[in-house]
Amino acid sequence: MDEHTPLLHLSPESASEDTNAQRTGVSSVYRRIGPQLVGSLIVDSIPVTLSYILQNSTQTVSILVTGRLGPEELSAAAFSMMLAFVTGWCVALGGGSALDTLGNRPTDLSVHFQRCVILLWLLFIPVAILWAFIEPVLLAIGEPARLCKDVQAIMRILIFGAPGYIAFESLKKYLQCQGIMRASTIVLILVSPINLVLNIFFVHYTPLGMLGCPVALSITYWLCFILLILVTFLSPTHKANATWGRLQLQAVMNLKSCFGFLKLALPGILMVGTEWAAFEIVALAAGKLGELSLAAQSVIMTTDQIIATIPFSFGVVASTRVGNLLGARSAIGARNAAHASALTSVLVGSAIMTAMLAARNDFGYMFSDDEDVVRLVSQVMPLLASFQIADGLANACGGTLRGQGRQHLGAIFNIIAYYVLALPVGITLAFSTRMHLGLKGLWIGKSICFGSVRRLTHMILGQVIGLFTVGAAEYIVVWLGTNWDKEVEKSVVRNAEEAKRRTLLEQHE
Structure with a gap:
């Protein structure tokens, strides 16, 4: 299976499958998966991974270029990008997950896409207001005054680029x-060097200085969207699929259809946002530990944003395949795709963990020449590496839930894992007068979630077991918790309802 055999045109397999087989044991399922399915998932995930890595690298480049101005500029740029992920980009990444569930019927796909862009733009409006007046919010939670002022200045400019980011993500x-x-990978390969040049020019060769970072990013996001439109128009596969229709605002803004989309999009936003917000809270807490911890945390967070694109991409592939x-x-096909995605994510997560452990001592030099920052990064890096396997598994399963239209379960699980367990443990370890583990304590909490650590010497084992x-x-x-036959029935009902609404609108016209 490749880009020239679209998933939308897969023939139903259910007629020749024993649907009772879905209730057999785990070993039976994995015997049926086979290397071909795992290989096809890896092949599909490679361009998706490259796309998200390149997309996030545009922000990483901005942080690196801005960071050369000094540690305060580095902290402000990194903090702003993390804030953009949590409050803004999660609207695009999470809200767009509704298309994973709804986008399996070619005749309705363009309407769903148009609806996705318009509704996500509307959902971004309150986020834009928050960005414009974020300084008093950050001051209220005790962040340094200089950092709060700089972050607000960056976020206000980034507002103009956000609609481009949302539209690009929806089209992707x-x-x-x-x-x-x-398609999106090709666009990002073309745009990435332009983004680098724009950042260097605006940050170092204009009076904008640090504010050149959001200016460059805003231009980059709109350029990505415009170029992706062009690539889509030229794509022979897209033409063959014949999914695009005319602009259909009346069908797009049908209230029942919009409500159905939001029922999937809002839990998707919550699912992505709660995870990234947990990272942001760690960053906020790191600011209480001093400038050194904040700088090291900026490096760790930026790194994790890039690495997280790999398991996230497996989730995207899983959601597309399953949906x-x-x-x-094909109940059995969807089930096998779900479990193959989980298996593949574990294998890839193991490789990532090994690479991070090998590079931990020198990794910090990519971001800073400060020896203390590099040393602290090397101490925290093993904790970041240790949960890569479990993170991959969670992303693959989260993708399956999105493909099924059960985004709300992922959101609930994230809330419990991060806000009931991980963050209280991490903050306690970081600020406890007995343990006082500092930044390491925050990341232990991020890692262990369900684990417990009685001794510091058992820390690694506890956090690995915990996040696993x-x-x-x-x-x-x-x-x-999945009845695959019932999930097929739900998908059929969703498609039938949308088709009926479109037919009524066309008759009315």
Whole structure:
């Protein structure tokens, strides 16, 4: 399977499958998966991973270029980018997940895409207001005055680029639903060097200084969207799919359809936002530990944003595969795709963990020449590396839930894992007068979630077991909490309702 055999056109497999087989044991499922399915998932995930890495690298480049102005500028740029992820980009990444569930019917896909862009732009309005007046909010939670002022200045400019980011992400999801994975990667390969040049020019060769960073990013986001439109128009696969129709504002803004979209989009936003917000809270807490911890935390967070694109991409592939196979009425195919995604994510997560551990001592030099920052980064890096396997498993299972239209379960699980367990433990370890582990304590809390650490010498074992428990719990939800035949029925009903509404509108016109 490749980009020229769109997922939307997969033939139904359910007619030749024993649907009772979905209730057999785990070992039986994995015997049926086979290397071909795992290989196809890896092949599909490569352009998606490259796309998200390049997309996030545009922000990383901005942080690196701005960071050369000094540690205060580095902290402000990194903090602003993290804030953009949590409050803004999660609208695009989470809200667009509704297309994973709805985008398995070619005739309705363009309407869903148009609806996605318009509704996500509307959902961004309150976020834009927050960005414009973020300084008093940050001051109220005790952040340094200089940092608060700089972050607000950056965020106000970034408001103009956010609609471009949302539209680009929605169009990318529209193409991914058709199995067109490479288009956004091609665009980002073309735009990435332009982004670098823009950042260097605006930051170092204009009076804007640090504010050149959001100016360059805003231009980059709109350029990505415009170029992706062009690539979509020229794509032979897109033409063959014949998914695009005319602009249909009346169908797009149908209240029942909009409500159905928001029922999937809002939990998707919550699912992505709660995870990234947990990272942001760690960053806020790191600011209380001093400038050194804040600088090291900026490096760690930026690194994790890049690395997290890999398991996130497996989640995207899983959601696309599962959603389309459910639309093709293949319960067994969807189930096998879900479990193959989980297996592949574990294998890739193991490789990432090994690489991070090997590079931990010198990694900090990519961001800073300060020896103290580099040393602290090297101490925290093993904690970041240790939960890569579980993070991959959780992302793959989260993608399966999005493909099924059960985004709300992922959101609930994130809230419990991060806000009931991980953050209280991490903050306690970081600020406790007994343990006083500082920045390491925050990341221990991020890692352990369900684990417990009685001694510092057992810290690594505890956090690995803990976050593996989180990933395993999500896997159990997919394994035991899914009736694949019923998920097929739900997909058929959703498609039928949308088709009926469109038919009525066309008759009315």
